[in-house]
Amino acid sequence: MNPQGERWTAEQVLALAPDAASRTAGGKLAAAGRWSGAGAHGSAVWGLCAGSGSKPYQTVVDLNGPGYRCSCPSRKFPCKHALGLLLLWASGEGGVPTGGESPEWAEQWLGDRRERAEKLAAGARDGGPAP
Numbered sequence: 001m002n003p004q005g006e007r008w009t010a011e012q013v014l015a016l017a018p019d020a021a022s023r024t025a026g027g028k029l030a031a032a033g034r035w036s037g038a039g040a041h042g043s044a045v046w047g048l049c050a051g052s053g054s055k056p057y058q059t060v061v062d063l064n065g066p067g068y069r070c071s072c073p074s075r076k077f078p079c080k081h082a083l084g085l086l087l088l089w090a091s092g093e094g095g096v097p098t099g100g101e102s103p104e105w106a107e108q109w110l111g112d113r114r115e116r117a118e119k120l121a122a123g124a125r126d127g128g129p130a131p
Contacts, residue, residue, distance in 0.1 A: 008063075013086040016066065018076045022083060029084025031054040032095030038085065040098045045089045046106040047096065049081045059085050062113055069109045 017023040029049060032038075036056065038047030043063040046057035051072065059070040059081045068078040078086075089096040102110065 002063035007092055008086065008090045010087055010090050010118050016030075016078055016081055017088075018078070022076055022078075022080055025080035026078075026083025026087060029080055030091065031084075032088060032093070035085065035088065035095060037103060038088070038096045039100050039102065040089055040096050041102060043102060044102055044106065044110055045085055045096060046102050047085050048084060049084065057081050058105050060102070060109055061086060062110060065113075067113055 014023050014026075017026060019090055034049055035047040036050070039045075044060060045063065046060040051057050055071075057070055057072045059068075059072075059079075061068050061078070061082055066078075068082040070081045071077045072079055072081055074080065085096070103109075126129075
């Protein structure tokens, strides 16, 4: 979408939404008060969103794909939590601080994603079928 490190616009984020309902729901979640432990570094954005359960939803976005991971039960990609987090980040209003280390749960998913991408790239370089 944009070069690494460059904030997206709200329009770019909303263009990722699978439907109008997701755009609306994501917009409602783009408030700093809904998120804790949010952050951004390099090509990743992450945060914990308070939901109806006792545990907050763990949401992480790889800006390079983009790719999304959320612990919510939604079958939509990206889910409203990923859209809300990205909209909050895109606003630049301080709800998603930059720098620092991603939490273990986010780093695990990001690391697995990088590993899969490297294997695919190696398979393509070798001329063989992708794993």
